[in-house]
Amino acid sequence: MSSSRRVAIITGAAEGIGRGIALRLAKDGLDLGLFDLPRSQQKLEQLAEEIRKEFGVRVVNVYGDVSKEEDVKRLVDTVVQELGSLWAMIANAGISVNRVLHETSAEDLDKVINVNFKGTFFSYKYAAIQLIKQGKGGRIVGASSIAGKKGMAGQTVYSGTKFAIRGMTQSAAIDYGKYGITVNSYAPGVxxxxxxxxxxxxxxxxxxxxxxxxxxxxxxxx
Structure with missing residues (x-):
């Protein structure tokens, strides 16, 4: 299925900042691929229905885990199959486990790195593959944080992943500029x-x- 509208994917779209991004992009007339965990299905379905009714754009919901590479590949493949193309990837999904460094378990360390850094990496990766294949440029955007610009008390691992996203974003921007693909991150406060x-x-x-x-x-x- 093809459309003249641009298509954007938003991860972590069921609530919070991701939900706000989805509503704004729908208002701007983009078709959307919304992605979140299976446990967020009710919230994501409600959001999709609200967007369809209010803005008249097409919405495809996909469920999975950004920390799993096969889920992110499936996300991009499904959205492109259903909506025809991809123009923007908004890698918004993220979590936080607030602990001082010496109280942070290996399990919590892995959890935050897997979602925040690996999830953003996979989102960038499969968006880049698709956008390069299409040959028409595009946008890749990731969620950093105010904690990705300055360390904050009790946020050692979270802050570290958000700093890492900034470095990855800047490097990817250098690599993909020649394809007409811009890569940026945003750094919300509280x-x-x-x-x-x-x-x-x-x-x-x-x-x-x-x-x-x-x-x-x-x-x-x-």
Missing amino acids: IDTPLMGYLDEYHTSKSGQPKGSWTKSVGLRW
Whole structure:
């Protein structure tokens, strides 16, 4: 199936920043491939239906795990098959496990690296393969963070992965510019998302402070 509309993939699209990106790109008239974990199916289906009704664009939902290479390849293949092409990959999916370095387990280390760094890597990789094949340029965008520009207390591994995404993005931009493909990352500050609620709960349980106090202390703007 082909369309004159540009097509964008957003990973981690069911809620938070990914959901906001999906709504904005739909408003701008792009067809969308939305990707999230199977447990987010209800939220993603509701989002897709909202987008179809309000903006009249086509939406394809795909479920899987960005940390698994075969899932990301399947994501790109499915979206291209259903919507005809690819123009932009928004590698938004990410997680955080907030611990100081010496309290971070190997399991948590692997979990954050697998989702944040490997998941972004795989998203860049299969988007680049498809965009180069099409020969019409395109956009690749990844989620860094304010913690990818400056280290933050209790975020050793998270911050490390977000710094890594910046380095990968800059290198990929050099490699793919000759194909008309731009590669950029965005670095949000503290945003009111479910992830931020999880982090607030963790920090306030440790400090004994009221819920919401941690997010306010790091500059959340309601």
